[in-house]
Amino acid sequence: xxxxxxxxxxxxxxxxxxxxxxxxxxxxxxxxxxxxxxxxxxxxxxxxxxxxxxxxxxxxxxxxxxxxxxxxxxxxxxxxxxxxxxxxxxxxxxxxxxxx
Amino acid sequence: xxxxxxxxxxxxxxxxxxxxxxxxxxxxxxxxxxxxxxxxxxxxxxxxxxxxxxxxxxxxxxxxxxxxxxxxxxxxxxxxxxxxxxxxxxxxxxxxxxxxxxxxxxxxxxxxxxxxxxxxxxxxxxxxxxxxxxxxxxxxxxxxxxxxxxxxxxxxxxxxxxxxxxxxxxxxxxxxxxxxxxxxxxxxxxxxxxxxxxxxxxxxxxxxxxxxxxxxxxxxxxxxxxxxxxxxxxxxxxxxxxxxxxxxxxxxxxxxxxxxxxxxxxxxxxxxxxxxxxxxxxxxxxxxxxxxxxxxxxxxxxxxxxx
Numbered sequence: 001x002x003x004x005x006x007x008x009x010x011x012x013x014x015x016x017x018x019x020x021x022x023x024x025x026x027x028x029x030x031x032x033x034x035x036x037x038x039x040x041x042x043x044x045x046x047x048x049x050x051x052x053x054x055x056x057x058x059x060x061x062x063x064x065x066x067x068x069x070x071x072x073x074x075x076x077x078x079x080x081x082x083x084x085x086x087x088x089x090x091x092x093x094x095x096x097x098x099x100x
Numbered sequence: 101x102x103x104x105x106x107x108x109x110x111x112x113x114x115x116x117x118x119x120x121x122x123x124x125x126x127x128x129x130x131x132x133x134x135x136x137x138x139x140x141x142x143x144x145x146x147x148x149x150x151x152x153x154x155x156x157x158x159x160x161x162x163x164x165x166x167x168x169x170x171x172x173x174x175x176x177x178x179x180x181x182x183x184x185x186x187x188x189x190x191x192x193x194x195x196x197x198x199x200x201x202x203x204x205x206x207x208x209x210x211x212x213x214x215x216x217x218x219x220x221x222x223x224x225x226x227x228x229x230x231x232x233x234x235x236x237x238x239x240x241x242x243x244x245x246x247x248x249x250x251x252x253x254x255x256x257x258x259x260x261x262x263x264x265x266x267x268x269x270x271x272x273x274x275x276x277x278x279x280x281x282x283x284x285x286x287x288x289x290x291x292x293x294x295x296x297x298x299x300x301x302x303x304x305x306x307x308x309x310x311x312x313x314x315x316x317x318x319x320x321x322x323x324x325x326x327x328x329x330x331x332x333x334x335x336x337x338x339x340x341x342x343x344x345x346x347x348x349x350x351x352x353x354x355x356x357x358x359x360x361x362x363x364x365x366x367x368x369x370x371x372x373x374x375x376x377x378x379x380x381x382x383x384x385x386x387x388x389x390x391x392x393x394x395x396x397x398x399x400x401x402x403x404x405x406x407x
């Protein structure tokens with residue numbers, strides 16, 4: 001069986017804990033697992049919050065919830081853009097994949 | 101008893117035997133050395149500091165010893181030994197004092213992880229601390245020394261030691277290392293200030309040490325609340341300007357500037373967050389001390405209004 005990209009599920013790595021500080025010019029996040037700090041935009045921070053709240057969600061469902069949280073139309077943040085964002089977060093070891 | 105209460109002979113004898121146990125809040129540093137000239141230089145610079153008893157616990161034990169090798173008789177050298185280890189290559193013997201000062205900075209930066217250590221000068225006025233984070237060459241030591249000659253309390257020219265529980269800043273008030281042109285700038289700005297011997301051709305150029313004003317030493321270990329964060333950027337002759345920073349930007353600059361942000365982990369994250377939420381941050385570009393002082397007065401007036 002072939003798993004489509006949007007059927008991939010996402011969760012935080014085991015033992016991961018994320019701390020957020022929301023400022024006027026960006027969101028600073030602390031990755032407690034490795035002690036790294038990142039500057040995020042709202043899309044990335046909300047995506048991480050969604051994945052943290054509901055581990056295992058598929059990309060498509062994360063996308064739906066993200067648009068709802070940010071109050072954006074799909075044209076402003078298409079699904080491929082979120083897929084790219086998730087893989088970039090995966091590169092930073094902030095999220096990892098699961099079979100959805 | 102203060103260091104200055106010792107005669108020159110007493111200072112030399114004590115330093116050669118049991119050592120000078122200097123109380124430099126928040127730590128006690130024992131210095132032992134048979135080098136008579138070093139004892140004199142340290143007595144001049146540390147005259148207002150309290151001495152701990154010889155048998156009292158010292159957080160750091162430093163020995164400054166002449167290197168005993170035949171070829172070193174031609175070019176004599178000194179070794180910095182901390183708690184029995186030698187972290188650096190020797191320096192020329194005449195540069196024993198700069199080596200002690202830099203060595204103690206290194207020890208503080210590598211060991212004092214009960215604080216978040218910003219690479220910053222810190223001064224305080226009216227119970228409001230101004231933190232000046234910067235890398236070498238930005239003028240933070242000269243700025244802190246000059247402000248302390250105009251009524252500010254001097255807490256440090258090198259370390260913003262931030263308490264991890266309440267994000268207050270603690271003093272680590274030691275002589276400011278003035279480099280190159282800043283030595284003459286400070287002499288002209290504050291002729292009454294004590295500036296020690298000039299050391300040419302060190303690894304950081306010409307260096308001289310500014311003695312911490314007595315009133316600042318008398319404030320001891322009292323912490324201060326951070327009211328403003330100003331990143332100084334000196335460029336000789338440049339017009340003065342202040343650029344306000346967003347808090348996330350300030351957060352990243354401050355965390356990136358700290359010696360041990362990664363070491364203290366989540367507590368460091370929370371401390372930096374508390375600092376930038378509490379205090380506004382800006383970049384100060386300046387080309388002379390008078391215009392920098394005027395700009396800092398404006399920053400502190402604004403911070404005072406927001407208190």
